[in-house]
Amino acid sequence: MGLRERKKARTRAAIRTEAMRLFRERGYAATTIEQIAAAADISPATFFRYYPTKEDVVLQDDLDVLLPEAVEAQPPSLGPIAAVRAAVSQALGPMDPAELERLQETIALSASAPEIRARAADEFTRTIEVMAVPLARRAGRSPDDPAVRHVAGAMIGVIWAATMVPPFTGDAAGLVDRIDAALAHLEQGLAL
Amino acid sequence: MGLRERKKARTRAAIRTEAMRLFRERGYAATTIEQIAAAADISPATFFRYYPTKEDVVLQDDLDVLLPEAVEAQPPSLGPIAAVRAAVSQALGPMDPAELERLQETIALSASAPEIRARAADEFTRTIEVMAVPLARRAGRSPDDPAVRHVAGAMIGVIWAATMVPPFTGDAAGLVDRIDAALAHLEQGLAL
DNA sequence: TTTAAAAATGATAGTAACTATCGATAGATG
DNA sequence: CATCTATCGATAGTTACTATCATTTTTAAA
Numbered sequence: 001m002g003l004r005e006r007k008k009a010r011t012r013a014a015i016r017t018e019a020m021r022l023f024r025e026r027g028y029a030a031t032t033i034e035q036i037a038a039a040a041d042i043s044p045a046t047f048f049r050y051y052p053t054k055e056d057v058v059l060q061d062d063l064d065v066l067l068p069e070a071v072e073a074q075p076p077s078l079g080p081i082a083a084v085r086a087a088v089s090q091a092l093g094p095m096d097p098a099e100l101e102r103l104q105e106t107i108a109l110s111a112s113a114p115e116i117r118a119r120a121a122d123e124f125t126r127t128i129e130v131m132a133v134p135l136a137r138r139a140g141r142s143p144d145d146p147a148v149r150h151v152a153g154a155m156i157g158v159i160w161a162a163t164m165v166p167p168f169t170g171d172a173a174g175l176v177d178r179i180d181a182a183l184a185h186l187e188q189g190l191a192l
Numbered sequence: 193m194g195l196r197e198r199k200k201a202r203t204r205a206a207i208r209t210e211a212m213r214l215f216r217e218r219g220y221a222a223t224t225i226e227q228i229a230a231a232a233d234i235s236p237a238t239f240f241r242y243y244p245t246k247e248d249v250v251l252q253d254d255l256d257v258l259l260p261e262a263v264e265a266q267p268p269s270l271g272p273i274a275a276v277r278a279a280v281s282q283a284l285g286p287m288d289p290a291e292l293e294r295l296q297e298t299i300a301l302s303a304s305a306p307e308i309r310a311r312a313a314d315e316f317t318r319t320i321e322v323m324a325v326p327l328a329r330r331a332g333r334s335p336d337d338p339a340v341r342h343v344a345g346a347m348i349g350v351i352w353a354a355t356m357v358p359p360f361t362g363d364a365a366g367l368v369d370r371i372d373a374a375l376a377h378l379e380q381g382l383a384l
Numbered sequence: 385t386t387t388a389a390a391a392a393t394g395a396t397a398g399t400a401a402c403t404a405t406c407g408a409t410a411g412a413t414g
Numbered sequence: 415c416a417t418c419t420a421t422c423g424a425t426a427g428t429t430a431c432t433a434t435c436a437t438t439t440t441t442a443a444a
């Protein structure tokens with residue numbers, strides 16, 4: 001990795017770190033790009049070369065890539081929900097504390113900043129389309145099959161319900177367990 | 193209803209009509225508030241007295257109020273999913289063509305304008321909280337009960353999956369049926 | 385009908401998130 | 415060392431949105 005790329009990575013990290021600190025200190029809406037740029041020692045224009053929007057500093061999940069891959073890797077004997085359960089545990093389980101911390105902050109910010117919550121919700125719904133692909137393959141169906149989409153939708157729905165729990169004090173530690181319990185509940189027919 | 197209120201209603205309708213027409217003709221992002229104001233014969237400042245944001249011209253659903261009421265009105269013998277099925281059919285079934293048309297356009301716009309889709313997704317996830325209340329009461333549980341939230345989340349998830357079907361050509365006529373079929377599928381255990 | 389209160393509007397000025405462009409600079413490459 | 419290229423900063427511009435205040439329009443009371 002050359003000097004150029006190293007510098008880029010450092011700048012990117014600096015922007016995110018400083019932005020998050022400012023968001024924490026004075027709130028998301030009250031923090032301007034100009035302030036973030038000043039704190040990260042770059043020009044405001046440079047900010048947008050690293051992050052397309054202010055929201056993207058907070059929201060950048062690799063979930064859209066990791067999750068379908070992990071589902072694809074599960075043994076075919078598992079049903080769709082069991083496969084996703086295993087995939088989630090496998091993808092989120094070995095998450096380092098820094099990542100967990102970050103996830104927690106994203107959730108907390110979602111409570112205070114509507115734009116972030118909206119963007120997060122949008123990316124989550126997009127996961128329906130993404131997850132439909134491996135699920136369809138496992139079931140020998142088309143990703144456009146309504147039944148496949150329903151299964152993906154229901155899983156995304158319970159995951160969201162288990163993640164975004166008001167008042168968003170969000171102990172990130174219990175998050176993976178809460179999601180697993182939610183999927184288990186769905187798998188067993190959502191008895192009340 | 194006095195003259196003042198009548199005028200306000202007319203202005204509000206004019207803004208929405210003209211805005212939708214412009215969105216249709218040249219796209220959501222390419223339409224400015226200034227253009228909408230000019231078309232509706234008001235000042236740009238007045239626009240914001242009627243709609244807090246540009247997005248709100250498109251998104252204003254009464255679903256958050258209607259749905260829980262309709263759920264509450266179902267006979268206690270029905271299970272949670274059956275109750276929501278009945279409530280949805282009851283709330284969305286007798287929708288006049290104009291409303292359906294509007295819903296269809298909102299869905300179509302969600303495909304083209306990310307901000308609208310994000311806002312719509314956000315309001316949808318909020319419906320989880322809203323629906324948890326009548327569901328909890330019916331089951332004699334707390335709205336904070338994870339199990340209740342899971343059921344609400346799963347239903348919202350399948351409804352979204354049945355509504356937001358790419359490429360959003362969206363025949364609004366079949367929408368209610370698609371939602372009902374999705375909830376039925378969920379009720380019967382999401383077999384694939 | 386006249387008048388006073390209240391509400392709605394328009395005009396103006398300002399902020400902040402972007403976008404586009406372009407010259408300067410710093411790093412990679414031969 | 416020289417050249418090429420990626421990155422950066424500066425600048426100017428657009429647009430959504432906020433705040434304020436004077437003006438007009440509607441309502442209600444005298």
